[in-house]
Amino acid sequence: MRAEALADNKETKQEPDGSEVFEKIYExxxxxxxxxxxxxxxxxxxxxxxxxxxxxxxxxxxxxxxPQKFSLAQGVIIIDAYGNASREVDIAVYDEQYTPYVFRYNMLKFIPIEAVAVVIECKSVDPGNKQLTEWAKSIDALRTCRAGIARMATGYFAGLNNPTQTGTRPIKILACLKEVVRDGTWEACWQELQQSFDFIIAKKKDKDKYFELVVANKQKNLGWWGQQLNGISSASNDLQGLALERDIPESDPDSYKGLIFAADSSTLVKNTLADLEIEGNPILSLNLQLNQLLMLINNPMLFPHFAYAQQFNDIANLIKEKRQKQPHCEAEQNA
Structure with missing residues (x-):
């Protein structure tokens, strides 16, 4: 009897409805x-x-x-092969599989700009725009070098002949706990900082229980974002959209559900980050928007070992010169 009852329960048990699953994820x-x-x-x-x-x-x-292909680290300094260094980054998202640490000792981490995909500044109080814009400028001042060499499936390549990525710049995120509206609306409060950050996560004063999301340039299409993140010239036609390599199969329209194509070309995608917004759910929106941008980045950018070696040799020569001058300075002081 017990076996029959279990069998009956198994037969009558209903699988969760698809819409119910999505509703639970949303909630x-x-x-x-x-x-x-x-x-x-x-x-x-x-x-x-x-x-x-x-x-x-x-x-x-x-x-x-x-995605797990990226590593996350707290309290890092980002450097480049030209001798520049950022201010301290609260959280960095970077490629650790192919890009070496230039220097790591216990908690100290100095990560090359070629490896960094996202930088996150975390604040618990109204941070002040000047401090944050200066922080963002220290990130923007870093320059990637195209001197990397690697073997691909069809031969050896350098970053110099890679037309799809001439540079890289991290996606910049500000995560702020407390929000103070100065003048005007909540959105206006963040207007200036939208020039420095791609995403701003903060609380509305009248909605203290939830984080809201401000996305700078959310109306720009993915072609524009691809140029910004990969250092491609704005002269490209991709400003009008994101060109696909192959034609779209018209026989199966459901296979490209959600994509928006240009009227004059079936292979020009014109989707924006605004098309990834989920109404009433900013954290889920951030998940989709951020991961879409990460998929536009060529990872890893070919690492320029020679450029970093040259930079360290330049520093070594400067140290040598300082040490050579030091005895003369000490002799003059003693005289």
Whole structure:
């Protein structure tokens, strides 16, 4: 009898409806949003915990939505082969599989710009625009070098003859706990910083339980984003969209559900980040938008070992010159 009852239950048990599954995912992202705000509000009760907790929380969040091919690290300095260094980056998302550390000792990490895909600045108070814009400028000042060489399937290539990626710049994100509206609307408060950050995650003053999302240039198409992230000249036709390599199979329209094509070309995709917005769910929107941008980046960018070696040799020569001059300076002082 027991076996028959189990069999009957198995037969009558209903599989979850597809729409129900998506509804649960949608609601879970809303719950995640609320839990993140509550966690940071709780840590802010004790000022000494806020900085550590906010970075750990954001680190766990981004680790949960970014593909495992990327590594995440806290408190890093980004450098380039021309001797430039950024300000400290709270969280960096970078390629560790093919790009070596130039220097790492315990918690100290100096990561080459060629490896970095995302930089995240975490703040728990109204940060002040000047400080944040200066931080963003220190990232923008870094330059990638195209002197890398690697073997591909069809031969050896250097970054110099790679037309799809002449440079790289990280996606910049500001994650802010407390929001103070100065003048005008909440969106107007972040207008200036949208020139420095691609994504801003912050709370609305009238919606203290949830994070909201500001996406700079969300109306720009993916062709524009591809140029920005890969250093391609704006003279390209991709400003009008993202050109696909092969024709779209017209016999199966459902296979390109959600894509928006130019009226004059079936292979020119004109989707924007705004097309990835999920109404009423900014954290789920961020998941889709950020990961779409990550898929536009050629990873890894060929690492320019020779350029970094030259930079370190230049520094070695400067150190040698300083040491040679030092005895003369000491002799003059003693005289």
């Amino acid at each position: 879970n992202y809303q719950d995640l949003n609320r839990k993140m705000v509550n966690e940071l509000n709780l840590s802010s009760i004790h000022g000494g915990l806020t900085g550590h907790c906010r970075e750990e929380m954001w680190l766990n969040f981004f680790r949960g939505i970014i």
